[in-house]
Amino acid sequence: MNIFRLAGDMTHLASVLVLLLKIHTIKSCAGVSLKTQELYALVFVTRYLDIFTDFISLYNTVMKLIFLGSSFSIVWYIRQHRIVRRSYDRDQDTFRHHFLLAPCLVLALIFNEKFTFKEVMWSFSLFLEAVAILPQLVLLQRTRNIDNLTGQYVLLLGAYRALYILNWIYRYFTEPHYIHWTPWIAGIVQTLLYGDFFYYYFHSWKNNQKLQIPA
Numbered sequence: 001m002n003i004f005r006l007a008g009d010m011t012h013l014a015s016v017l018v019l020l021l022k023i024h025t026i027k028s029c030a031g032v033s034l035k036t037q038e039l040y041a042l043v044f045v046t047r048y049l050d051i052f053t054d055f056i057s058l059y060n061t062v063m064k065l066i067f068l069g070s071s072f073s074i075v076w077y078i079r080q081h082r083i084v085r086r087s088y089d090r091d092q093d094t095f096r097h098h099f100l101l102a103p104c105l106v107l108a109l110i111f112n113e114k115f116t117f118k119e120v121m122w123s124f125s126l127f128l129e130a131v132a133i134l135p136q137l138v139l140l141q142r143t144r145n146i147d148n149l150t151g152q153y154v155l156l157l158g159a160y161r162a163l164y165i166l167n168w169i170y171r172y173f174t175e176p177h178y179i180h181w182t183p184w185i186a187g188i189v190q191t192l193l194y195g196d197f198f199y200y201y202f203h204s205w206k207n208n209q210k211l212q213i214p215a
Contacts, residue, residue: 001059004166005163007163008160008161008167011156012157014156015152015153015154018156019074021149024077027083029077029088031140031143033095033135034079034088035093035136036136037074039132040129040132042101043128043129044068046122047121047125047126048064049122092143104131107124108127113180126186130193133158133193133194137154140213141215148211151201154201165184165188168187196213197213
């Protein structure tokens with residue numbers, strides 16, 4: 001494992017911990033899109049179908065369990081926790097996320113490394129992860145009061161994927177025959193979707209202003 005992959009994993013983990021910290025300690029999910037969290041839960045379920053059949057390393061298994069457990073915990077908090085669910089703004093979180101599923105599945109059926117159920121689901125998870133942030137970004141555009149923890153959560157998510165791109169570049173030049181177009185294209189699309197957010201986040205940080213994303 002190279003430094004970019006490790007940094008990407010730790011950044012991804014940090015994003016989840018920041019969101020759980022916000023929800024658990026403040027008892028609020030204001031500004032958090034349930035639609036995005038449900039998509040991420042589906043991403044991890046379809047990606048980690050091999051968790052109990054193919055052992056790669058203890059690190060790999062632990063990270064899979066953490067992301068599976070945390071994603072479902074977040075969804076449970078927003079849907080079921082008697083205090084947290086009161087802060088969920090369902091009137092603003094209206095992105096029709098189920099419309100993303102069919103195109104991602106079609107792409108996975110066409111673009112996969114091997115036409116088996118697990119491989120198709122793995123490709124599906126890549127395409128779905130690329131667009132899973134869309135409901136969250138739309139919600140941030142509609143929300144005029146973006147708190148620091150929510151902003152940091154989205155920033156860390158975007159940084160995680162950007163670090164993975166550096167990981168792929170590093171492996172391309174250091175490992176023979178390392179070419180994987182499906183995760184590369186999905187990852188680039190995912191990172192580009194964060195472009196506006198990155199710009200306004202650093203602009204607000206530079207000018208010591210409250211983060212706002214124009215609609």
